[in-house]
Amino acid sequence: MSKISIVYHSGYGHTQKQAEAVRDGAAANTNDEVHLIPVDEADEHWDTLAASDAIIFGSPTYMGSVSAQFKTFADKSSKVWFEQGWKDKIAAGFTNSSSQNGDKHSTLQQLSLLAAQHGMLWVSLGQMPGNNSSTGSVEDINRLGSSLGAMAQSNADQGPEHGPINSDLESAKLLGQRVTDIANRFTRNVAA
Numbered sequence: 465m466s467k468i469s470i471v472y473h474s475g476y477g478h479t480q481k482q483a484e485a486v487r488d489g490a491a492a493n494t495n496d497e498v499h500l501i502p503v504d505e506a507d508e509h510w511d512t513l514a515a516s517d518a519i520i521f522g523s524p525t526y527m528g529s530v531s532a533q534f535k536t537f538a539d540k541s542s543k544v545w546f547e548q549g550w551k552d553k554i555a556a557g558f559t560n561s562s563s564q565n566g567d568k569h570s571t572l573q574q575l576s577l578l579a580a581q582h583g584m585l586w587v588s589l590g591q592m593p594g595n596n597s598s599t600g601s602v603e604d605i606n607r608l609g610s611s612l613g614a615m616a617q618s619n620a621d622q623g624p625e626h627g628p629i630n631s632d633l634e635s636a637k638l639l640g641q642r643v644t645d646i647a648n649r650f651t652r653n654v655a656a
């Protein structure tokens with residue numbers, strides 16, 4: 465059994481849907497304990513994060529970067545960094561934005577660098593790129609062709625009831641599942 469936390473920001477609800485999909489994937493095995501933590505509530509959950517086997521970071525892409533709210537959380541985590549409190553925990557990340565590309569890769573790089581600064585072990589998406597052939601479609605898993613983490617796209621003129629679309633949510637779910645599976649391999653070995 466592993467303890468997984470998902471810390472995320474969402475200004476308008478789109479990235480929250482992606483975060484919930486990651487949570488659903490991470491919680492697929494009912495033995496595991498999964499916490500969904502909005503960044504503005506993170507101050508009440510530092511102990512939960514300290515006790516987690518894996519922490520998954522999520523932010524919308526704003527101006528080619530993590531949102532200011534997520535960055536505030538990242539900066540606050542410097543207190544943990546001083547003690548290397550998250551060293552050797554498993555980490556992963558996801559982002560959502562309105563353009564198909566939208567510079568989402570830059571956000572995932574920032575999330576993975578945050579994890580690296582903490583000495584965490586980054587888990588990639590682990591899914592082959594979709595929608596890259598004559599038989600592909602937007603319904604493919606990993607339709608945005610990401611490697612570093614899960615990407616999702618939500619139309620700028622529509623609310624979260626319309627996006628991200630199902631394939632992006634499924635990709636997010638698979639990332640959550642992958643992180644839990646890997647965390648369980650580690651916790652089994654520690655217990656053994």
Ligand SMILES: Cc1cc2nc3c(=O)[nH]c(=O)nc-3n(C[C@H](O)[C@H](O)[C@H](O)COP(=O)(O)O)c2cc1C
Pocket residue numbers: 473474475476477478479480524525526527528529560561562563564565566567618619620
């Ligand atoms: C301040 C701001 C900056 C944004 N910058 C980008 C961007 O760089 N690339 C992009 O594709 N979308 C950008 N967007 C669009 C958001 O990423 C998109 O609306 C996303 O779905 C918002 O997620 P949320 O509802 O979880 O906040 C920006 C939106 C805002 C409010």
